[in-house]
Amino acid sequence: MPNPSVTRRQFVQSAAASAAGLVLANSTRGQETAVASADDLRVAIIGPGSQGRNLVNNCLKIPGVRFAAVCDIWPYHQKYCANLLKKYDQEVNVYTDYREMLAKEKDLDAVIVATPDWVHAEQTVACLKAGLHVYCEKEMSNTIEGARQMVQAARETGKLLQIGHQRRSNPRYWHAIKLIEKDKVLGRITHFYGQWNRGKRYEIGWPDGQEMSEADLKKFGYDTMERFRNWRWYKKFSGGALADLGSHQIDVFNWLLKSPPKAVLAAGGIDYYKTSEWYDNVMAIYEYEVGGNTVRGVYQVLNTTSHGNFYEVLMGDEGSIEMSEDTRRGQLLREPEAKRREWEDMSEKIETMGRDAIELKIGETLAPDGSKDPEGQRLLEESKKPVHQLHLENFFAAVRGQGQLTCPPEIGFETCVSVLLANDAVASGQRLSFKPEMFKA
Numbered sequence: 285m286p287n288p289s290v291t292r293r294q295f296v297q298s299a300a301a302s303a304a305g306l307v308l309a310n311s312t313r314g315q316e317t318a319v320a321s322a323d324d325l326r327v328a329i330i331g332p333g334s335q336g337r338n339l340v341n342n343c344l345k346i347p348g349v350r351f352a353a354v355c356d357i358w359p360y361h362q363k364y365c366a367n368l369l370k371k372y373d374q375e376v377n378v379y380t381d382y383r384e385m386l387a388k389e390k391d392l393d394a395v396i397v398a399t400p401d402w403v404h405a406e407q408t409v410a411c412l413k414a415g416l417h418v419y420c421e422k423e424m425s426n427t428i429e430g431a432r433q434m435v436q437a438a439r440e441t442g443k444l445l446q447i448g449h450q451r452r453s454n455p456r457y458w459h460a461i462k463l464i465e466k467d468k469v470l471g472r473i474t475h476f477y478g479q480w481n482r483g484k485r486y487e488i489g490w491p492d493g494q495e496m497s498e499a500d501l502k503k504f505g506y507d508t509m510e511r512f513r514n515w516r517w518y519k520k521f522s523g524g525a526l527a528d529l530g531s532h533q534i535d536v537f538n539w540l541l542k543s544p545p546k547a548v549l550a551a552g553g554i555d556y557y558k559t560s561e562w563y564d565n566v567m568a569i570y571e572y573e574v575g576g577n578t579v580r581g582v583y584q585v586l587n588t589t590s591h592g593n594f595y596e597v598l599m600g601d602e603g604s605i606e607m608s609e610d611t612r613r614g615q616l617l618r619e620p621e622a623k624r625r626e627w628e629d630m631s632e633k634i635e636t637m638g639r640d641a642i643e644l645k646i647g648e649t650l651a652p653d654g655s656k657d658p659e660g661q662r663l664l665e666e667s668k669k670p671v672h673q674l675h676l677e678n679f680f681a682a683v684r685g686q687g688q689l690t691c692p693p694e695i696g697f698e699t700c701v702s703v704l705l706a707n708d709a710v711a712s713g714q715r716l717s718f719k720p721e722m723f724k725a
């Protein structure tokens with residue numbers, strides 16, 4: 285039972301300190317026992333734009349999470365989000381400047397940062413230093429220095445920082461990992477492929493009469509309404525398409541190959557949208573070292589065609605596995621000569637490239653003897669929830685001291701470095717090597 289003399293925030297925080305201990309157990313902090321709390325967590329969101337509102341909607345499905353404040357520099361989005369929360373009986377204080385919010389809101393537990401990438405570092409560091417746990421959207425930052433400051437602030441404050449690479453909490457990926465690591469369905473991994481092909485992009489606009497004044501835009505670093513809304517395409521605000529879309533998938537390769545890359549070679553250009561500052565297409569070749577062997581892979585992001593959409597493939601000498609956040613994709617293709625696993629004959633097949641592939645179905649192909657093992661059933665149940673909800677649930681559970689973050693800042697940092705150096709490779713036209721010290725924050 286909590287001590288009644290301890291305030292609600294202190295109580296939730298003491299639980300969180302345990303979680304920080306768990307997350308940082310590999311560094312210097314000691315491991316403490318996790319403490320659970322039935323108290324509501326009081327949460328604020330900075331930047332309830334398109335993704336921010338998606339996160340808010342997902343939080344509304346998580347018991348024990350309650351919004352206390354909304355911050356956005358655009359009054360249109362402030363009102364939209366505050367009105368949405370009101371429908372769920374969550375009255376919030378509304379702020380334009382996050383600094384004012386941090387000065388006035390003294391009873392918050394956590395903040396969700398869903399602003400454009402260029403302000404992630406400043407806002408996340410300030411929230412951590414204000415004693416709050418943070419869920420910050422990817423890309424962690426559009427500069428390596430910004431991302432490094434975020435890791436350091438989390439370490440110094442002992443607060444939790446979850447980065448929004450939600451595949452890390454996705455049961456479909458955990459299922460694939462089980463097949464790769466326990467059932468060893470790929471044999472020796474030699475290559476990989478990933479893509480995010482997105483159809484033509486259209487400029488994001490704003491409703492008539494809702495534009496911000498030039499003075500207000502300038503105050504927050506945006507020169508025009510067009511740039512404010514289409515920030516992804518400008519170097520000041522974003523790391524470009526590789527950071528925006530590719531970071532999710534390059535994170536998957538780092539995760540599954542258990543190491544960041546060794547080198548990258550890339551080409552790209554502003555070939556279609558002449559007003560963009562960022563490349564609209566990038567094709568990169570990454571090299572990893574896995575178990576003393578080179579693993580080479582191709583990753584591409586296109587913004588003119590949706591051919592094949594988005595997915596990742598890991599290839600080995602006994603099989604290949606295709607994964608995606610898109611639940612319509614996902615399959616395992618075994619090499620004809622590979623030794624069959626007992627459960628393979630029982631698994632549902634789909635025809636791919638003239639061969640039988642096994643559909644990547646959680647809970648069905650999981651157990652080596654064909655039985656429905658409990659871990660598979662747990663993953664199957666979880667997979668019914670939206671992916672962002674799962675990643676947020678992981679964050680809030682860690683805040684309560686119940687488990688570890690699936691995407692702590694050290695991981696987000698590795699991904700950030702892996703992605704941003706590929707942009708440099710495009711610019712220089714050179715094959716660039718990653719030095720181990722580049723991944724130290």
Ligand SMILES: NC(=O)c1ccc[n+]([C@@H]2O[C@H](COP(=O)([O-])OP(=O)(O)OC[C@H]3O[C@@H](n4cnc5c(N)ncnc54)[C@H](O)[C@@H]3O)[C@@H](O)[C@H]2O)c1
Nearest residue numbers: 331332333334335336356357358361398399401421422423
């Ligand atoms: N994990 C995912 O699947 C996923 C998907 C989409 C976007 N994202 C990430 O979410 C973030 C937001 O992307 P989006 O598409 O929602 O962009 P958006 O432009 O729709 O939303 C950004 C919001 O931040 C506000 N804002 C801008 N500068 C601000 C500041 N200094 N202080 C407070 N508010 C500010 C804007 O008014 C807007 O409401 C980005 O980091 C993006 O990479 C993640």
